[in-house]
Amino acid sequence: MPAAGRVMMSAIFLLSGVGKLAAPAATLAMIKAAGLPLPEVSYAAAAFVEVAGGLLLVAGYRTRIVALVLAAFSLATAVTFHTAFADQNQMIHFLKNVAMAGGLLQIAAFGAGSLSLDARRGRV
Template identity: 60%
Template sequence: MSQTNYIAAVGRLLLAIMFIISGFGKIMAPEATQGYIASVGLPLPLLSYLLAIAVELGGGILLIVGYQTRIVSLAVAAFTLVTALVFHNDFADQNQMIHFLKNISITGGLLQVTAFGAGALSLDGRRLRTA
């Protein structure tokens, strides 16, 4: 098996870890998370909260196992870009600028996964081999 397949699997794992930890963090602090969502003026903070958990946990797990990876990575990339634009747009605050740039960089990594797929060490790769 090619070294590239191992690199793709490790890359998916590293991208996914952040989303999974963030999703669990939101579960552990629902009021604070919904308050933060409301503070930026988003309507329906409970719905946004539940959507964020679904994307972060669901998307993170699916990235790790490599299932429907191109679709999942594109959806998580869109979520990450929107998060950057909505929550980290105060560029006068250096901390917010760092978070914005981090999210943009993660979006770029996710788009690479969208473009090139999960690799052989994934459920997608297994499905292609058995088809």
């Protein structure tokens, strides 16, 4: 079960990260519109966190640390891009990010499970 949960949680990060890599101009425009400093650095960091974090989560490698990083990323994304609560879609995205962070905190608390690189290394 933990492996299935890790794969399901990683899907959104992998798809979003690959989407950022496939459409950098659109992503940079969104980052600039949010007023984040150093948009190119923010773009590279976000794409890296999503792709690398998603892959590491699937593999179950350094899972607790990766889950904490992805939880923090999810909350940062929620408060940066999804606080226009008058727009129901944005409120749903905000709550989705908060829920993802909650699931990731569960992974951080309970570890990767037996089907993981962490288990092979004796670090479940």
